[in-house]
Amino acid sequence: MYRKTAFALRDAFVAGKCTASQIAAYFLQRIQAFDRDLNAFLSVVADRVMERAEELDIRRAQGKPIGKLAGIPIAIKDNIHIKGEITTCASRFLSNYKAPFNATVIKLIEAEDGLIIGKTNLDEFAMGSSTENSAFQVTKNPWDLTRSPGGSSGGSAAVVGGRLAPLALGSDTGGSIRQPAAFTGTVGFKPTYGRVSRFGLVAFGSSLDQIGPFANSVRDIAMIMEVIGTYCKYDSTSLDIAPENYSDHLSAPLRGKRVGVPWKCLEDVLKGSEYDLFHQGLQVFKELGAHIIDVDLNKISYSIPMYYILSTAEASTNLARFDGVRYGKRSEDAHVIDEVYDLSRKEGFGKEVQRRIMLGTFVLSSGYQDAYYKKAQKVRTMLIREFREAFAKCDIVAIPTTPGSAFTINSIPDPLHMYFQDLYTVCANLAGLPAISLPICLDTDNLPHGIQLLGPQLADGRVLHFAHQFEKARGAHELVPPLCDREVS
Amino acid sequence: MHHAYAKWQPIIGLEIHIQLKTRTKLFSRSPNRFGDEPNTNIDVINTGQPGALPVLNREAVEKAVLFGCAIKAKIAPFSRFDRKSYFYPDSPRNFQITQFDSPIIIGGVIVADVAGETREFGVHHAHLEDDAGMLKHFSGFAGVDYNRAGVPLLEVVSEPCMFSAKDATAYAMAVKTIAQYLDISDCNMEEGSFRIDTNVSVRPLGESTFRNKVEVKNMNSFTNMEMAIESEIARQVHAYQINPREDPKKIIKSETVRLDLEKKETVPMRFKEAAADYRYFPEPDLPPLILSQKFIDNIRQDMPELPHERFKRYVNELKLTEYNASILINEKELSDYFEEALRHCKNAASLCNWITVEFVGRLKESGIPLYRSEILAKQVASLVNFIEEKKITGRIAKQVADIMVRVQGKDPETIIRENPDFQPIHDTSAIEPFVDQALIENVQSLKDFKAGKDKAFNYLVGQVMKLSKGKASPDIVKELLMQKMQA
Numbered sequence: 001m002y003r004k005t006a007f008a009l010r011d012a013f014v015a016g017k018c019t020a021s022q023i024a025a026y027f028l029q030r031i032q033a034f035d036r037d038l039n040a041f042l043s044v045v046a047d048r049v050m051e052r053a054e055e056l057d058i059r060r061a062q063g064k065p066i067g068k069l070a071g072i073p074i075a076i077k078d079n080i081h082i083k084g085e086i087t088t089c090a091s092r093f094l095s096n097y098k099a100p101f102n103a104t105v106i107k108l109i110e111a112e113d114g115l116i117i118g119k120t121n122l123d124e125f126a127m128g129s130s131t132e133n134s135a136f137q138v139t140k141n142p143w144d145l146t147r148s149p150g151g152s153s154g155g156s157a158a159v160v161g162g163r164l165a166p167l168a169l170g171s172d173t174g175g176s177i178r179q180p181a182a183f184t185g186t187v188g189f190k191p192t193y194g195r196v197s198r199f200g201l202v203a204f205g206s207s208l209d210q211i212g213p214f215a216n217s218v219r220d221i222a223m224i225m226e227v228i229g230t231y232c233k234y235d236s237t238s239l240d241i242a243p244e245n246y247s248d249h250l251s252a253p254l255r256g257k258r259v260g261v262p263w264k265c266l267e268d269v270l271k272g273s274e275y276d277l278f279h280q281g282l283q284v285f286k287e288l289g290a291h292i293i294d295v296d297l298n299k300i301s302y303s304i305p306m307y308y309i310l311s312t313a314e315a316s317t318n319l320a321r322f323d324g325v326r327y328g329k330r331s332e333d334a335h336v337i338d339e340v341y342d343l344s345r346k347e348g349f350g351k352e353v354q355r356r357i358m359l360g361t362f363v364l365s366s367g368y369q370d371a372y373y374k375k376a377q378k379v380r381t382m383l384i385r386e387f388r389e390a391f392a393k394c395d396i397v398a399i400p401t402t403p404g405s406a407f408t409i410n411s412i413p414d415p416l417h418m419y420f421q422d423l424y425t426v427c428a429n430l431a432g433l434p435a436i437s438l439p440i441c442l443d444t445d446n447l448p449h450g451i452q453l454l455g456p457q458l459a460d461g462r463v464l465h466f467a468h469q470f471e472k473a474r475g476a477h478e479l480v481p482p483l484c485d486r487e488v489s
Numbered sequence: 490m491h492h493a494y495a496k497w498q499p500i501i502g503l504e505i506h507i508q509l510k511t512r513t514k515l516f517s518r519s520p521n522r523f524g525d526e527p528n529t530n531i532d533v534i535n536t537g538q539p540g541a542l543p544v545l546n547r548e549a550v551e552k553a554v555l556f557g558c559a560i561k562a563k564i565a566p567f568s569r570f571d572r573k574s575y576f577y578p579d580s581p582r583n584f585q586i587t588q589f590d591s592p593i594i595i596g597g598v599i600v601a602d603v604a605g606e607t608r609e610f611g612v613h614h615a616h617l618e619d620d621a622g623m624l625k626h627f628s629g630f631a632g633v634d635y636n637r638a639g640v641p642l643l644e645v646v647s648e649p650c651m652f653s654a655k656d657a658t659a660y661a662m663a664v665k666t667i668a669q670y671l672d673i674s675d676c677n678m679e680e681g682s683f684r685i686d687t688n689v690s691v692r693p694l695g696e697s698t699f700r701n702k703v704e705v706k707n708m709n710s711f712t713n714m715e716m717a718i719e720s721e722i723a724r725q726v727h728a729y730q731i732n733p734r735e736d737p738k739k740i741i742k743s744e745t746v747r748l749d750l751e752k753k754e755t756v757p758m759r760f761k762e763a764a765a766d767y768r769y770f771p772e773p774d775l776p777p778l779i780l781s782q783k784f785i786d787n788i789r790q791d792m793p794e795l796p797h798e799r800f801k802r803y804v805n806e807l808k809l810t811e812y813n814a815s816i817l818i819n820e821k822e823l824s825d826y827f828e829e830a831l832r833h834c835k836n837a838a839s840l841c842n843w844i845t846v847e848f849v850g851r852l853k854e855s856g857i858p859l860y861r862s863e864i865l866a867k868q869v870a871s872l873v874n875f876i877e878e879k880k881i882t883g884r885i886a887k888q889v890a891d892i893m894v895r896v897q898g899k900d901p902e903t904i905i906r907e908n909p910d911f912q913p914i915h916d917t918s919a920i921e922p923f924v925d926q927a928l929i930e931n932v933q934s935l936k937d938f939k940a941g942k943d944k945a946f947n948y949l950v951g952q953v954m955k956l957s958k959g960k961a962s963p964d965i966v967k968e969l970l971m972q973k974m975q976a
Contacts, residue, residue: 081540089539100533103540202539206773235542236775314773317572320583321537325633341576364574364768373770 001026002163002487003480006072006220009166013060013071020053020060020071024115027073031118031164033488037145039137040158042078042088044118049073056113067113068227074109075159075168078119079126080211081200082106089202090134091124093322093329093348103200104232105169105211112227117165120155124350125319126176126204128152129421130412133352138409141183142481143447147406150180150421153214157184160214162484167224168214173204174307175401175425177212178437182401182450185439185479187467188214189221192457193432194239196225197232203318205311206237208429218468221436222246225460239458246461250468255289257466260394262297269423270400273443278400281440281451284473285398285466295390295397299383300427304419306383307426309363309376316360322348355415384431391456396466399424401437401450424452434460436467442479497729499691499722500699501657502649505664506642507674508620508682509552514639515619516543516586521641523680527625527634535619535639537581542774545570549641550778551788552673553593553617556643558789559667560612562597566780570617570772575765578633579621587618587644589769593778599647600797601663602815603656607797610660611648618642637681643673649688649699654718658711661685662819666796669821678709685714690741691725700737705755707747717748721755799824807837816845823849826860833870840873847887851894863897872901884959885911914961917969923956924969938974946970 001023004012012018028046035041053071060066076082079089081099083106088094102110109116123133131139131154139154141147142162149158153170156177160168161184170177172190181188189212196211203209213224225246232238261282270278282292324330324344331343349357363372390397403423412418428435434457437450453470455463511521517534533541557564571589597612622638624631645664651657665683668674676683690702705721708714728740746755794802796818803814817824827844834840848859848869855862872889875881881889889911892904905911914920927949928935934952937945953966 087539094539097539099540100538101540199542200540203774234544236544237773313770317574317582317584317768317770320574320576321539321581323576323578323583325578326536326581327538337578361768364770366766366768369768369770 002030002484004166005217006069006166006215007217007223009072010068010070010223014066016060018071020056020115021050023071024049024053024073024117027117027165029488030162030484034142034162034164034484037140037483038142038158038162038164039139040120040149040155040162040164041075041118042090042121042136042155043086045082045085045116049115049117052110052115056115067111069109069112069114069167069224072114072167073117073165074114074224075118075120075156075165076106076116077122077153077156077168077170079122079171079202079204080105080169081202082116082119085119087119087202088136089125090122090136091348091350091353092135093344095135095329097328099200101200104197104234105228106200108228108230109224114167114224114227120153120159120168122155123152124353125202125315126152126171126173127315127352127356129175129179129418130407130409131155131180132409133350135350140409141406142484143185143406144445145483146408147447148183148409150183150402150406152176152180153188154180156214157181157186157188160184160186160216161481163216163480164484166216167220169211169228170214171201171204171209171211172425172429173208173210173311174429175422177214178401178425178435178450178452179421181214181437182439182448182452183406185442185448185481186214186216187218187221187436187438187471188212189225189436189464190428190434191225191229191460192239192434193429194237195229195434195458195460197228197230197235197238199232199234203314205314205429206318207314208307208311210429218436218438218464218471219247219250222250222464222468225464229460241458244461246464249461249465252465253289254285254466254469257290257396258394259285259290259292259466260295260390260397261292262300262390262397262399263294264296265298265300266399269403274400274404277440277443277449278451281470282398284470288469288473293394295394297386297390297397297427299379299386300424302379303383303426303430304423306376306379306430307422308359308419309372310380310430312356312360313364313373314360316357316364319349319353319357324348352415380430383427387427387431387433387454387456395455395462397454399452399454401425401452405443405445405447405449428454432457434458434463436463438467438470438474439479440474448479494722494726496694497691497722497726498694499652499689499718500649500702501651501653501718502688502702503645503647503651503657503661504686504688505645505647505661506620506684506686507556507645507664507668507676509549509641509643510672510674511546511548511552511641513546513548515546515549515617515641517639519639522636523675523682525636527632527636530636531638535581536635537583543586543772545775545778546641549617550593550780552641552671553615553643554780554785554788555671555792556615556645556668556673557594557597558785558792559671559795560597560599562612562615563595564780564785565591565593565595566782567591568593568616568778568780570775570778571769572772573767573769575767577621578631579624579638581622581635581638585618585621586772586775588616590771591777592616599660599663599667601659602800603659605811608656608659610656610663611650613646613648615643615645618644654715654722657687657718658715661714662711663796666819666821670793670796670799672793681709687714687718689718689721689725691722691729701741701743703741703743703755704745705748706745706758713748713750716753717755720748720753721746724755796821803837809838809841813838813841813845817841822858822860826866829866830870833867834873834877836873836877839876840870843869843873843890847890848894851890864893865898868893868901875901875905879913879962879964881905881911881913882954882959882961882963884954885913910958910960912960914957915965917965920953920957920961920965920969923953923961924966924973926956927952928973935974946974949974
């Protein structure tokens with residue numbers, strides 16, 4: 001059953017070939033068997049998922065209508081609120097924070113009978129590219145337990161990669177869905193900014209954050225996007241447009257379509273085997289009858305500094321609410337209000353979070369704002385313009401997802417070095433574009449590699465269409481990490 | 490102006506925070522209501538829960554636009570919200586959402602009456618922002634009530650265009666009256682729905698640059714405000730005068746003071762705020778606020794009559810004195826009471842006198858304003874009509890008014906009907922004896938009248954009225970007197 005896509009699982013459930021309770025119990029068993037090694041889950045809501053599955057079985061037996069995600073176990077990154085469950089954001093600060101409301105995505109998933117199975121590990125407050133910054137545990141890559149699954153949504157990526165659930169939600173501020181997807185051989189999609197409601201997602205960089213899914217096939221991504229990609233009145237940045245039917249538009253041929261590649265900014269950094277693997281990916285499009293054309297996206301080279309100025313600026317204020325006054329960590333050594341602030345935050349936040357708050361505070365402070373924050377905003381506008389010009393010439397832009405494959409845990413101690421993991425991914429967040437990472441193939445180390453496709457704003461359907469055609473031709477999505485490629489009893 | 494300040498020019502600018510009267514808060518659906526149990530009107534947004542997002546309240550925008558239209562300001566078609574960062578327990582997110590760079594209202598003029606002179610004061614801008622919660626101190630600990638957190642505020646920032654405490658008070662009162670006429674705020678200074686911060690500086694006459702300004706807080710009434718500004722002007726002038734050689738920047742620093750109500754003077758705030766860096770930047774959770782011309786025009790169409798327009802109408806059309814007109818308009822509810830009475834009575838001047846002098850005076854001790862008493866505007870109008878129609882005399886009317894105040898809600902018609910003493914004498918034969926008696930008792934007056942002294946006639950009228958205990962119809966008294974005296 002673990003090799004089935006979410007789409008196929010739902011079919012089996014609807015056709016009566018299995019019950020939701022069987023599906024839920026089956027995946028709970030896989031979690032029990034493999035998560036000891038992977039450390040992907042921060043909490044598993046076994047009782048909750050079994051209860052919902054049983055209700056669903058009764059409803060099906062009664063012939064009542066069944067939702068679009070019926071019977072599909074879904075894991076949720078632990079920075080998204082499920083009412084009544086703890087949302088830790090992998091931070092000591094929130095280790096006991098019970099979510100007072102449901103995120104919009106949770107409401108939408110449960111309204112369509114999706115089975116939420118647990119909360120997954122992440123870098124604290126989604127700040128990191130390795131999931132090593134979790135205050136609680138280090139998640140392992142199912143392809144090689146000595147390696148990182150990437151981050152910050154490393155838990156969700158490992159869950160879907162290891163087939164512990166067919167679907168998972170992550171959040172992507174600068175690549176936090178796509179980079180771990182590339183590292184774990186899964187499909188990870190960051191929708192157009194505003195497509196999926198951020199209500200109930202603990203904010204990191206509000207103008208960049210976007211919730212998105214992990215799956216093992218593009219069709220599954222399309223299926224869950226049809227559920228979660230709707231306007232939400234509780235998020236003022238939510239796009240007030242009708243939800244789209246992505247699934248119906250996946251199968252058109254790509255003959256004559258144009259795939260843009262920004263060669264100029266890739267040639268300096270993309271070398272050796274990385275270059276060859278990317279070429280293999282482009283070859284697939286050629287074989288499908290698409291043209292590869294050169295586009296100018298030179299501002300991508302500025303995207304790391306731009307991103308680390310803007311995201312930390314927003315984060316420094318978003319995380320100001322964690323002060324020990326109303327909820328979360330309050331230092332036991334604090335006697336006066338300034339100590340409540342200082343000690344609670346010092347004890348509650350990890351190093352990377354503290355580093356980014358300080359960086360963000362600095363770039364916004366008077367005397368420095370023009371040189372950093374405001375300049376970065378200007379370059380961001382230029383980048384958006386460059387993308388607009390590029391999309392006048394091509395239908396989709398293809399770039400690698402990451403500079404390399406999954407790295408060994410603890411092998412990148414230098415934070416600046418780690419930030420360069422986001423080299424190819426942050427531009428989609430800065431420009432608000434839909435972007436997907438797909439597995440190309442395994443390399444000689446038996447590790448997956450990803451290719452990234454970016455579309456113009458609102459062209460989420462187009463991105464999924466190109467991705468589906470690529471996947472069908474390539475077939476890489478059928479790769480399962482050997483460690484998890486077995487039934488458990 | 491005090492003689493000692495003759496060579497000094499005070500410069501005053503005001504920042505007025507008006508709490509907008511909306512059903513819900515600026516960025517959430519919690520009720521916007523004063524006086525409830527602590528932490529009952531709260532939700533995930535105004536307690537700063539992670540994952541909660543602000544959604545702008547349309548009603549607050551409409552009320553802000555209405556104010557902007559009323560002061561003839563430019564309504565920005567594009568405005569924006571910013572985050573203002575500072576750590577304080579009453580701030581649930583530790584940043585306030587305000588409009589720093591692009592406010593919703595730009596410019597504008599406040600028309601106010603300063604000592605009988607109509608003046609125009611410039612508004613720099615007005616912007617929307619959310620209010621903070623309130624700290625409550627108990628023995629040994631402090632708590633925060635977040636009921637107020639997120640209440641919409643319209644902050645109206647004046648130009649530094651006022652030159653005396655009187656200017657500032659007149660301006661602030663005019664802003665308050667406008668907000669009341671627009672019905673956008675309760676403007677209750679004691680409850681904090683109308684809060685004034687003042688910036689005061691002084692400079693020698695003729696100096697073209699501004700000197701350091703001092704912010705004055707803790708002014709919850711216009712009386713306190715005037716006192717505080719005057720005291721602060723005096724303090725600054727004195728400080729400059731006794732240090733004529735020192736750099737002015739070192740004499741008066743940019744600081745915050747408050748009015749000490751016991752000393753009746755300004756004193757430095759005990760906790761001086763450190764030079765704050767609020768690190769303003771655009772609020773990424775809210776898109777820019779874009780207002781169409783149609784939206785603005787629709788709001789402008791609903792503009793009620795404004796205080797200075799009503800003032801003009803009272804003076805020009807109703808022929809009230811400027812003094813009386815300003816007494817009425819300065820208290821919107823009293824003016825609305827007058828308007829209601831005016832629907833039943835034609836004599837505006839007499840009505841105004843009865844309302845602002847007779848009834849307000851009679852009610853003063855009770856502490857209940859006329860418009861909140863049980864006495865209906867229609868009843869006051871009816872009383873004035875009785876006088877107009879000569880059915881009662883002014884003297885009786887005053888007695889009727891006494892009873893109307895004592896037995897509130899009782900109709901003047903009933904009061905008059907029930908008391909025979911209140912019914913005026915129209916019967917000539919009943920009045921004649923009083924006239925005769927008066928003439929006998931005042932021989933000298935009769936002589937004076939014949940000698941051409943008109944005043945003597947009025948005196949005699951008064952004497953007749955007195956003898957009739959005010960019940961005689963004055964017109965008949967005059968007629969009879971004239972007949973007899975010319976005979």
